[in-house]
Amino acid sequence: MGNRPCEAQTRSLFRHLVEWTKQKACSHRSVKEFLFGNLLRPAGSALRLYSGTSEQFIEDTTQNQIADKLKSSFFQHFRFYPSEGEVRSWRESLKATAMLFTSAKLFDHGILLEYQLPQTSRRLDCMICGQDDAGKDNAVILELKQWEACKNAEGENEVLTYVGGGNREVLHPSAQVNQYRMYLQDTHTAFYDGYDPIALSSCAYLHNYPYSPEDVLFDKKFAGLLRESPLFTKDDVPRLRDYLVPRLKGGNGTDVLRKVEQSSYRPSKKLMQHVANVIEGKKEYVLLDDQLVVYDKLMAWAKQGFHSRNKSVIIIKGGPGTGKSVIAMNMMAALSRQEYVTQYATGSKAFTETLRKIVGTRGGVQFRYFNGFSNAEPNSIDVLIADESHRIRESSDSRYTPKANRSNVLQVDELLRAAKVSVFFIDDLQVVRPNEIGSVSYIKQHAERLGAEIFEYELQAQFRCSGSDAFVNWINNTLGIRKTANVLWEEGEVFDFKIFDSPQALENAIREKARQGHTSRMTAGFCWPWSDQEPDGSLKDDVVIGDYRRPWNAKHEATRLPKGIPKAQTWAYDEGGINQVGCVYTAQGFEFDYVGVIFGRDLAYNLDKNQWEGRKEFSHDGAVKRSKDRFTELVKNTYRVLLTRGMKGCYVYFVDKDTERFFRSRMERPEQ
Numbered sequence: 001m002g003n004r005p006c007e008a009q010t011r012s013l014f015r016h017l018v019e020w021t022k023q024k025a026c027s028h029r030s031v032k033e034f035l036f037g038n039l040l041r042p043a044g045s046a047l048r049l050y051s052g053t054s055e056q057f058i059e060d061t062t063q064n065q066i067a068d069k070l071k072s073s074f075f076q077h078f079r080f081y082p083s084e085g086e087v088r089s090w091r092e093s094l095k096a097t098a099m100l101f102t103s104a105k106l107f108d109h110g111i112l113l114e115y116q117l118p119q120t121s122r123r124l125d126c127m128i129c130g131q132d133d134a135g136k137d138n139a140v141i142l143e144l145k146q147w148e149a150c151k152n153a154e155g156e157n158e159v160l161t162y163v164g165g166g167n168r169e170v171l172h173p174s175a176q177v178n179q180y181r182m183y184l185q186d187t188h189t190a191f192y193d194g195y196d197p198i199a200l201s202s203c204a205y206l207h208n209y210p211y212s213p214e215d216v217l218f219d220k221k222f223a224g225l226l227r228e229s230p231l232f233t234k235d236d237v238p239r240l241r242d243y244l245v246p247r248l249k250g251g252n253g254t255d256v257l258r259k260v261e262q263s264s265y266r267p268s269k270k271l272m273q274h275v276a277n278v279i280e281g282k283k284e285y286v287l288l289d290d291q292l293v294v295y296d297k298l299m300a301w302a303k304q305g306f307h308s309r310n311k312s313v314i315i316i317k318g319g320p321g322t323g324k325s326v327i328a329m330n331m332m333a334a335l336s337r338q339e340y341v342t343q344y345a346t347g348s349k350a351f352t353e354t355l356r357k358i359v360g361t362r363g364g365v366q367f368r369y370f371n372g373f374s375n376a377e378p379n380s381i382d383v384l385i386a387d388e389s390h391r392i393r394e395s396s397d398s399r400y401t402p403k404a405n406r407s408n409v410l411q412v413d414e415l416l417r418a419a420k421v422s423v424f425f426i427d428d429l430q431v432v433r434p435n436e437i438g439s440v441s442y443i444k445q446h447a448e449r450l451g452a453e454i455f456e457y458e459l460q461a462q463f464r465c466s467g468s469d470a471f472v473n474w475i476n477n478t479l480g481i482r483k484t485a486n487v488l489w490e491e492g493e494v495f496d497f498k499i500f501d502s503p504q505a506l507e508n509a510i511r512e513k514a515r516q517g518h519t520s521r522m523t524a525g526f527c528w529p530w531s532d533q534e535p536d537g538s539l540k541d542d543v544v545i546g547d548y549r550r551p552w553n554a555k556h557e558a559t560r561l562p563k564g565i566p567k568a569q570t571w572a573y574d575e576g577g578i579n580q581v582g583c584v585y586t587a588q589g590f591e592f593d594y595v596g597v598i599f600g601r602d603l604a605y606n607l608d609k610n611q612w613e614g615r616k617e618f619s620h621d622g623a624v625k626r627s628k629d630r631f632t633e634l635v636k637n638t639y640r641v642l643l644t645r646g647m648k649g650c651y652v653y654f655v656d657k658d659t660e661r662f663f664r665s666r667m668e669r670p671e672q
Contacts, residue, residue, distance in 0.1 A: 047123075047375075049073040050113035051261065053254060054101050054128065057111045061098035067091040070114060080403060093144040096207035097126060104241040106130070106248055110257025117183055118265035119376050124180050129198075129257045131250035138247040139191075139256060141184075141202040143177035148208050152216045154561055157225070159216055169559040172217065173204035174225040181229065183365050186271040190263035198256060201247055202229040203240070211235040265380055267341055267366065275363040276337035279329050282358065287330055291323045294459060295330055298423065301455045302331065302383050305421040306340065311379075311452040313416070314423045315440055318459030319472055320644035321591070324425040327459075328387045331423065336366070340382040345370050345415070347391030347436070349556055351589035353569035371396035374407045376418035384419035388589055389426040392438030412438075412446045422447075429481055432584050432638045434627035471495045471650075475643050478666050479636045480612050489667045496594070496649030499660060503548040503598055506653040510596040513649070514578055518593035521572070522550070523582045523642045525635070526621040527600030527655070530555065530583070537562050543581045543598070545655065553580040584638045587645055595646035599654045603635045605662040612636065 049070045050057070060066040067090045074082045094113070101109075110129035117124065126142040151160040151167075157175040160167055171179075181202035185191045191200045209217075211233040218226070232240040279285055287295055298314060305312025318324045328344070335342040346352050347370045356364030370386070374396050386392075396411045407414070416422055428439045440456075447454050460469075473486035489497060500506040507522055514520040524543055530552050531540040537560040539551035553571040554561055561567065566574035571582055572590040581598065601618035605611070614632030616625050624634050643650055654660035 047077060047116040048112050048114060048261075049077070049123075050111065051257065052111055054109035054111050055107045057094075057113075058098045058102055058107070061094055064091075066094050066098075074114075078403070089146060092146060093125070093207065097142065097144065097205070100205070100237060100240065100244075101128070103237065104245050104248075106244065108251030109248060109253030110255075110260075111253075112257065112260070116375070117180065118188060119380065120183075120372065121375055122180070124177075127260070128244070128248065128253070129260060130248035130253035131256065132247055133250055135250060137196065137198040137256045137259065139198050139200050139260065140244060140247055141177055141180055141200070143173050143180070143202070143204040145173055145204065145206045146208050147173075147206055148210075150216050152219070153559070154563065155567075156221060160560065167559075172222055172225060172231075173206065174222060174229040174231050177202040177204050178225055178229040179361065182362055185268070186362065186365065187265055187267050188260075188263055189266055190260045192268045192270070193263075193266075198259060199247075201243075203243060204229065204231045205240060206231065206233050209233040265377070269339060271362065271366070272336035272339055272342070275359055275366055276333040278359045278363055279333035280337075285326055285329045285333075287326065291327055294323075294457065295327050297457065298327065298331060299334060302335065302340075302421050302423060305453065305455075306382055308453060311416065311419075311447075311450055312421045312455070313443065313447040313452045314421065314455045314457075315443060316423070316425045316457050316459060317427070317440060318425070319427055319429070319476075320641070321472065321647070322459035324427070324459065325387055325589070328385050328423070328425050331383075332366075332385055335383050341380070342366070342383045342385065343368060343381050343419075344385045344387065345372070346386075346388045346589065347371075347393065347438075348388055348585075348589045350569045350572060350586050351388065354572060354590070357570070357573075370411055370415065371398075373414045373418045374409065376414070378417050379420050381419040383421045383423060384415060386415060386422060386424045388430070389424040389443065390428060390430045390438040391436050392442075393435050394437055410446070412443060416446060416450055416452070422452075429476070429637055430588065430641055432588065432634055432641060433623055434630055434634065435623065471497065472644055474666070475640055478663065479640055481636055481640060487666065491667060495646075496651075498649070498651050499663065500651060500653045503545050503653045506596050506598070506651050507548075507550075509651050510594060511578065513594040518648070519573075520594040520596070521577060521582055521587065521592050521645075522580075522596040522598070523584070523587050523645065524598035525600035525602050525638060525642070526583055526624070527602050527618050528552070529620050533558055533560075539565060539580065545598070550579075550581050553577065553582050553586050584641055588641050591645055591647055593647055594649040594651065595642065596651045597639070597642045597653075599639060599652055599656075599659065601656050603632070603639060603659070604656045605659045607658050607662065 050073060057066065060069060067087050070090050071082060071087055106128065108130070112127040114123045114125070115127055116122065124141050125144040127139055128142065129139045132138055147161050149161065153160045153169045155169060157171055158169045159172050160169055163170060181200055185200055190198050217231060230243060298316065301314050305314070316324065332342055332344050344355065344367045352367055352369055355367045359367065370392055393411050395407070396414060397406050424443050426438060426440060431438070444454060470486050471489070473484035474489045476482040477484045477486055500509065510520045510522055528542045528544065531542050534540055539554060541549035542552050543550045554565060554568050556568045558567065564576045566576045568586055571577040571580065571586050602615055604613055604615055606613050612632060614635050616631055619625050619635070624631060627634055643652070654663065
């Protein structure tokens with residue numbers, strides 16, 4: 001087939017071309033450039049801004065043309081030019097790289113620059129391909145940095161350095177390039193498939209960085225990373241040369257480069273087995289009773305959909321505690337073990353990062369965010385499991401999305417396009433932000449437009465709240481979200497629900513449960529400001545009620561946190577999390593044995609009017625306050641989420657006493 005595109009790729013590119021030409025006044029020249037940059041690229045190949053021989057690369061750099069060529073290629077792909085800062089970075093880093101290759105006499109080799117990792121928006125800086133003395137195919141990834149100094153950071157893989165206009169916690173260069181290497185070895189057929197796959201190595205080259213054995217980059221906590229992916233400073237050129245030459249001295253790199261470019265994305269059998277083994281070894285993911293029945297049904301539907309000529313969409317509806325995530329994780333394990341290309345996606349950073357922590361760095365590449373599929377090839381995933389699908393947004397773009405990665409495609413269409421079978425686990429009543437638009441009807445609408453076969457199932461059995469459907473139904477009824485038969489809550493039920501007279505008494509009870517060995521956390525409605533860190537990195541006591549003062553959990557972008565204060569994405573399971581109050585965006589998707597909830601004034605029950613009222617003046621959630629007519633609905637959903645995080649008990653303090661009275665009026669003591 002050579003470079004001829006496959007039928008699916010042609011249809012996809014034609015659709016994108018039509019969308020693009022509708023929005024822009026395109027000349028014949030622009031259309032021609034688009035076609036040459038996309039249709040004539042090998043089918044399934046990843047984006048790269050430069051591909052050629054090392055000899056040509058050295059010549060382009062010597063003639064001061066390399067940065068301009070990358071800039072031109074960037075424009076052909078993205079239809080706008082890169083920043084001048086990025087162009088300067090290319091010019092300086094690649095000049096140092098060309099000098100290195102000349103010094104090592106690497107002239108008969110293949111080069112890839114700014115090569116996009118398949119199925120992601122990440123681009124590695126440089127890959128050089130060749131053979132060793134024995135004729136073995138090799139490739140080496142070089143991560144290029146212009147750093148000049150670093151400081152220590154608390155994270156096991158992070159350092160603090162000046163990037164992007166400020167000091168930020170970033171991955172140690174060896175950790176970053178090591179992840180790239182593992183990702184390609186696990187997902188790119190050139191590096192694991194066949195009789196003699198390409199051997200892949202990785203290293204980091206900090207060409208402006210002075211060497212010091214006492215530098216934080218060489219701290220003992222990074223010893224393992226440095227063994228796997230060595231780091232070389234500006235004073236280490238002879239050592240870096242000695243690292244490259246044995247792997248590449250045989251030359252013949254263009255043949256190796258061709259293998260890389262003509263290979264495709266597909267997770268390796270070892271990676272899928274690894275993910276399956278980790279999940280199946282976790283007791284919290286054991287299926288119980290009806291969960292196993294539902295799991296068997298969904299697995300049958302998923303396999304049936306994989307073999308169907310059309311796309312298949314499976315929608316599983318279920319409220320809090322119905323076991324959605326447990327079933328989803330078991331599907332992930334079983335499908336991976338059976339060698340279906342399966343990925344797990346959510347819209348929550350805290351939830352996704354926790355899952356990645358569970359499965360480890362290697363398996364974490366299969367757990368992604370909803371906004372991570374804009375670059376996915378159509379049908380490149382056999383089964384996509386979309387958990388917490390109520391968090392789907394209209395677009396994968398945000399104000400932080402680089403211009404090069406922006407898309408006009410709806411996020412739900414990106415998900416549906418990427419997979420042969422899409423499995424959506426959803427609770428329509430857990431939407432807590434105005435830009436979260438996932439719902440059963442919304443997903444069905446877009447699935448039907450694509451001609452997909454749709455399967456639906458609703459989970460009923462409760463596996464949270466001590467198996468009490470009654471508690472969730474009572475909360476739905478009491479908050480006026482949905483009418484149910486559970487109008488009154490009878491104290492003495494198997495689920496432990498209590499109202500406390502002060503926030504301190506509430507926290508004392510939660511801490512006592514933690515001392516007894518239960519997982520327990522404090523949460524609250526977003527009724528207090530969420531401040532930035534203090535100058536020393538500590539958290540400000542924002543949640544203030546009389547003498548009670550506590551900080552929110554750390555912001556996701558927080559850096560240099562003192563020891564004992566977990567990052568936002570680990571707050572739910574780090575033991576230090578009990579010292580902060582969690583907001584809904586951190587707690588959603590998790591469950592604890594006991595949850596404490598501070599019910600703020602942003603939602604109050606008006607006893608005179610016998611109705612719930614959303615009160616924007618007490619809210620500090622800017623996005624929700626701007627939602628106009630949906631404010632009360634979203635705040636109700638917020639408290640529904642918080643109140644149903646507990647598996648054994650929920651303890652509450654009400655700031656508004658009329659609201660407390662209303663809740664108490666919906667409770668009755670059991671007969672003696």
